Amino acid sequence: MKHFINVTSEIGRLKRVLLHRPGQEVENLVPEYLGRLLFDDIPYLKIAQQEHDKFAQVLRENGAEVVYLEELSAEVLEDEKVKLEFLKEFLEESGITSPSLKESLIEYLSKMPARQMVDKIMAGVRKNEIEVKEPTSLVELMADDYPFYLDPMPNLYFTRDPGASIGNGITLNRMRTEARRRETLFLKYIIKYHKSFEGIPLWYDRSMPYAIEGGDELVLSDKVVAIGCSERTSAEAIEMVARNLFNANTSFEKVLVFEIPKCRAFMHLDTVFTMVDYDKFTIHPGVQGPLSVYEVTKGANNTIKFKHNTSPLNKILAEALNLSSVELIQCGGGDFIIAGREQWNDGSNTLAIAPGVVVTYERNYVTNEILTKRGIKVITIPSSELSRGRGGPRCMSMPLYREKL
Numbered sequence: 001m002k003h004f005i006n007v008t009s010e011i012g013r014l015k016r017v018l019l020h021r022p023g024q025e026v027e028n029l030v031p032e033y034l035g036r037l038l039f040d041d042i043p044y045l046k047i048a049q050q051e052h053d054k055f056a057q058v059l060r061e062n063g064a065e066v067v068y069l070e071e072l073s074a075e076v077l078e079d080e081k082v083k084l085e086f087l088k089e090f091l092e093e094s095g096i097t098s099p100s101l102k103e104s105l106i107e108y109l110s111k112m113p114a115r116q117m118v119d120k121i122m123a124g125v126r127k128n129e130i131e132v133k134e135p136t137s138l139v140e141l142m143a144d145d146y147p148f149y150l151d152p153m154p155n156l157y158f159t160r161d162p163g164a165s166i167g168n169g170i171t172l173n174r175m176r177t178e179a180r181r182r183e184t185l186f187l188k189y190i191i192k193y194h195k196s197f198e199g200i201p202l203w204y205d206r207s208m209p210y211a212i213e214g215g216d217e218l219v220l221s222d223k224v225v226a227i228g229c230s231e232r233t234s235a236e237a238i239e240m241v242a243r244n245l246f247n248a249n250t251s252f253e254k255v256l257v258f259e260i261p262k263c264r265a266f267m268h269l270d271t272v273f274t275m276v277d278y279d280k281f282t283i284h285p286g287v288q289g290p291l292s293v294y295e296v297t298k299g300a301n302n303t304i305k306f307k308h309n310t311s312p313l314n315k316i317l318a319e320a321l322n323l324s325s326v327e328l329i330q331c332g333g334g335d336f337i338i339a340g341r342e343q344w345n346d347g348s349n350t351l352a353i354a355p356g357v358v359v360t361y362e363r364n365y366v367t368n369e370i371l372t373k374r375g376i377k378v379i380t381i382p383s384s385e386l387s388r389g390r391g392g393p394r395c396m397s398m399p400l401y402r403e404k405l
């Protein structure tokens with residue numbers, strides 16, 4: 001493995017993947033703030049961790065090295081200078097404006113060993129955890145009854161979204177919602193300071209003004225990337241990624257833009273569409289009708305071309321992948337109720353770990369059976385708690401290295 005990162009497909013054998021084991025951040029969820037934090041329910045952490053450990057075990061047993069966001073972050077934050085730089089940026093982005101509060105938080109957090117600090121920052125800091133000396137601002141004096149100085153980040157276990165590996169580079173994303181925006185700081189510091197990530201090109205940066213999230217980014221082949229234009233990802237960001245991929249002389253020549261309905265149930269492209277084999281895809285039937293596909297292609301002399309492709313989806317995919325035909329496998333077998341139920345629990349959100357081999361949630365038994373009948377090897381993981389965050393196996397993983405097809 002010459003590069004630390006190399007992803008030129010959705011289905012090549014998974015060799016290295018980034019995960020985050022859910023931690024205390026999940027215990028800081030309360031009904032009042034669920035919506036704001038993008039959760040629909042409160043997972044039971046102990047079981048969620050067991051389910052997540054099973055997920056990691058399945059990936060390892062199938063040949064993938066599992067690296068953890070919290071461990072890589074702690075490795076770079078061992079350096080006291082980097083730790084301070086990170087803390088300052090993190091507090092800034094958390095909206096801490098009062099100088100004395102900033103000072104108290106820095107004092108509280110920087111004293112902790114790096115790993116403990118990472119866990120604490122991910123979990124959030126309650127107001128009753130630290131004592132702020134004399135208030136130095138009106139905001140502090142008038143402190144409301146909101147319980148946190150630093151919000152918990154319960155969505156961190158969806159490592160798919162803050163960044164995406166494309167070829168041997170990464171898009172370091174700007175998240176659409178404030179609830180998830182600070183998540184990408186961990187990846188920013190890993191990319192900037194971790195030895196394994198040295199020299200990795202960025203196809204997008206979190207400082208850009210337009211939102212893009214990794215659940216919308218699918219690497220269909222070493223030439224074609226599909227990006228969802230969705231509730232979370234904007235057309236401007238997609239165009240910037242396309243330009244950066246083309247200008248850097250990567251192997252990528254085309255970006256297929258999937259415009260999907262902007263709603264929570266379909267928040268990212270990978271909640272309704274994933275690739276499971278050379279010529280097979282899962283799709284949520286509810287998205288097939290309203291889907292529009294646009295193409296951004298690399299032209300001669302650094303030019304870029306745009307086109308609305310009105311052909312049926314199977315034709316567009318077959319043409320993009322140089323195949324005579326492709327199969328679209330409908331989540332829930334196309335039944336309105338089953339598809340709706342299983343899609344809500346990420347029935348279409350498969351993680352391919354090799355061509356024709358996927359990891360899915362066991363609760364989506366109808367879709368799993370359909371996939372098996374279509375010749376896909378389905379490895380299931382327990383999911384009663386993990387699914388409460390509205391993401392499946394693809395959402396919970398950021399592939400760093402896949403074998404070339």
Ligand SMILES: NC(=O)NCCC[C@H](N)C(=O)O
Nearest residue numbers: 038158215268389390391395
């Ligand atoms: N790629 C994905 O669809 N990720 C799932 C993210 C779920 C999370 N609760 C969110 O709303 O962002």
